[in-house]
Amino acid sequence: MASINPYTLRCSDCGTRNRIPAAKVGAAARCGKCGSAIDTRVLNDGRPRMVSDTNFEAEVIRSPLPVLAFFWAPWCSTCLKTMPIIDRFAGETRGRLRIAKVNVDKAQRVSDHYDIRAVPYIYVFDNGRALDNLPGAVDEAQLKYRLARYL
Secondary structure (H helix, E strand, O other), rough: OOOOOOOOEEEOOOOOOOEEEEOOOOOOOOOOOOEEEEHHHHHOOOOOOOEOOOHHHHHOOOOOOEEEEEEOOOOHHHHHHHHHHHHHHHHHHHOOEEEEEEOOOOHHHHHOOOOOOOOEEEEEOOOOOEEEEEEEEOOHHHHHHHHHOOO
16 A cells, blocks of 8 residues: 655755655656656665665765665674664665665775774765764664654
8 A cells, every 4th residue: 555645855966855746656757946857766665775885976975865874794793683673674664765785895985984983883864964873783663763853
């Protein structure tokens, strides 16, 4: 069953927030301010995206949705225990929040830029800006509470 509430997507060109009715998800849309095309298909994607140095700009900074960037490492047991929580959260927030997984070993430039010195580490981005961060492991309730204002 489709959501009654409209979704909100940012225009990747001008940053304007555009309301997208649930019935129009997947259809062609244009920004109400600048007229640029808006890809509403991102509202159907409830899977985390693997992000590296090469696609961080496109997937996180220019994202039409707010982004939870989960910085992790494959050798970190706490990260691996937190991963299922992040994956579930991605499905629950489909169309409202994009989840990006950033392997710090493969995205060293981005990790250095955001001064990631320990993992796991979560940053929240919207409209190209880092708005919040959560260092260390988080449980599901804490994650939902801290990110409720971005949904």
